[in-house]
Amino acid sequence: MLILGALLPLSAQASVRILACEPEWAELAREVGGDLVDVKSAIAPGQDAHHIQARPSLISQVRRADMVLCNGAELEIGWLPVLLNRGGNPAVRQAPGLFMAADQVSRLEIPDHLDRADGDVHAKGNPHVHLDPRRVETVAGKLAERLATLDPAHAQQYRDQQAQWQQQFDAQITQLEQKAAPLKGLGLITHHRDWSYLMDWLGMRRVDELEPKPGLPPTPAHLAALVDTVKKQNVSLILYRPENGSDASKWLASRTSACAVEMPFSPGEKGTTxxxxxYQRIIDTLLEAREQCHG
Ligand SMILES: [Zn+2]
Structure with missing residues (x-):
């Protein structure tokens, strides 16, 4: 094995096997880790990360992983502990082998009190951080450091790759921010409260959600109340993901001046890589929808 390894070019050897929970973190690991990492995602684009099954193929991937890279902030609380338990791999049950992306950044909507009646509310705040590239940059820096810890032989390479990635990412994000300037102040209702960080980044207004409480399906009474909200708070767009279903969004759009828009949420959706x-696809979709809705 050693002899064979010595003959292979360095780039052909992945040093760290990563099982990511969501496609966004799998993608970040590939972008920062390059050829040094071998990444799989537990969840396919378009699947709901709140609820998945700890199926046997995932359990064996946990067993083989050097790192489990998840969103954290309780997003996967319903299934990740079970998965890690069944995987029986002590290396990934805690740091450094377990890395939680959202735990590395400041979070929005941290509740001052916890009440089960408030629905699927998380003590650690809104977990859906990946649509804010500023926070993603912070995660990328910490991820590179974590990879350097797990694979000290390549520590400098992880840092160099991350620095190079960040330089390019920064330039692209600055361009996107300029392009997205007309979206500032845009009033939005979303199906689930998973767009808060995008709105925080681009200065859009979060007005309400179709779900009466996070994780609870829309009710006729709540939807009826939102008809008034759209008018009073000048809501332009209603955002939903394919996995939310379009019925509630289209119902509200049909009774108001707002338009329902199906959105990509993770890399791999709607032709994104x-x-x-x-981010570009999300901004283009919003700019187009805004134009068409009020054009
Ligand atoms: Zn959520």
């Missing part, structure tokens, strides 16, 4: 291409 990298994180930047996802």
């Amino acid at each position: 990298t994180l930047v291409s996802l």
